[in-house]
Amino acid sequence: MSSNIVIAIDGYSSCGKSTLAKALAQKLHFIYVDSGAMYRAVTLYFIRHHVDLHDHQQVAEALKNIHLNFHSRDYQTHITLNDEEVSEEIRRMPVSDNVSAVAALREVRHEMVKQQQRMGRSKNIVMDGRDIGTTVFPDAQLKIFMTADPKVRAERRYKELYEKNPDITLEEVFENLAHRDYQDTTREESPLIRAQDAIILDNTNMTPDQQLDFALNKIKSLLDPE
Numbered sequence: 001m002s003s004n005i006v007i008a009i010d011g012y013s014s015c016g017k018s019t020l021a022k023a024l025a026q027k028l029h030f031i032y033v034d035s036g037a038m039y040r041a042v043t044l045y046f047i048r049h050h051v052d053l054h055d056h057q058q059v060a061e062a063l064k065n066i067h068l069n070f071h072s073r074d075y076q077t078h079i080t081l082n083d084e085e086v087s088e089e090i091r092r093m094p095v096s097d098n099v100s101a102v103a104a105l106r107e108v109r110h111e112m113v114k115q116q117q118r119m120g121r122s123k124n125i126v127m128d129g130r131d132i133g134t135t136v137f138p139d140a141q142l143k144i145f146m147t148a149d150p151k152v153r154a155e156r157r158y159k160e161l162y163e164k165n166p167d168i169t170l171e172e173v174f175e176n177l178a179h180r181d182y183q184d185t186t187r188e189e190s191p192l193i194r195a196q197d198a199i200i201l202d203n204t205n206m207t208p209d210q211q212l213d214f215a216l217n218k219i220k221s222l223l224d225p226e
């Protein structure tokens with residue numbers, strides 16, 4: 001049995017998963033992996049190369065040509081797609097509008113899960129996503145399932161996106177989150193669902209610092225059983 005610690009954070013769109021995961025990783029000196037960024041980068045490649053999502057062979061071929069890498073700079077996670085930095089581009093609406101359809105494909109999930117499991121094999125790691133506690137690391141020592149009021153989530157994400165794109169509307173963001181949550185929870189292949197042993201964290205009325213304290217309290221006994 002491996003002795004490394006895995007913290008799995010899952011939940012709905014824009015409910016603070018990566019904010020919490022990043023803060024935990026920084027505090028505990030763990031590796032942070034944003035699994036959503038991987039699905040977003042694959043989606044960007046599929047858009048650019050006009051991959052037909054109904055053509056399994058095309059999807060499989062495209063996946064062979066995709067090489068993803070994470071690197072850290074200034075405590076921020078950056079992702080490269082075939083050596084091109086795409087961290088900003090993958091957050092834009094064209095990717096957000098298509099990512100859940102791409103992430104529903106069996107071939108895509110199998111490849112991403114394989115890579116994610118490899119990353120957490122021997123390192124202390126915090127990973128956030130939709131299926132981390134259920135599929136990627138079902139034996140994770142700590143699982144947190146995050147949720148927040150959908151309107152609050154949309155307002156938070158809108159604020160973030162508006163800084164870069166003042167044309168965006170709150171309605172558009174709300175619709176995107178609702179649509180993705182629907183697709184993510186109803187897909188056949190490892191849908192977003194709370195692992196039975198996951199702790200629920202509703203941060204509707206919490207600041208990022210408060211949610212970090214909540215998680216650190218849960219971790220305390222895990223890291224320091226004395």
Ligand code: CDP
Nearest residue numbers: 013014035036039099100103129130131180
């Ligand atoms: O940050 P946000 O919550 O908006 O999304 P994300 O974590 O970047 O994930 C983008 C999309 O990738 C999700 O809506 C899911 O469709 C997919 N995803 C997934 O299927 N499984 C994961 N482990 C992570 C993301």
Ligand code: CDP
Nearest residue numbers: 014015016017018019156160203206207208
């Ligand atoms: O990773 P996920 O899509 O679940 O969400 P996120 O990117 O961590 O958070 C979405 C936005 O909500 C960010 O702008 C966070 O700063 C903000 N946030 C917040 O205002 N209060 C919290 N308790 C958690 C996140």
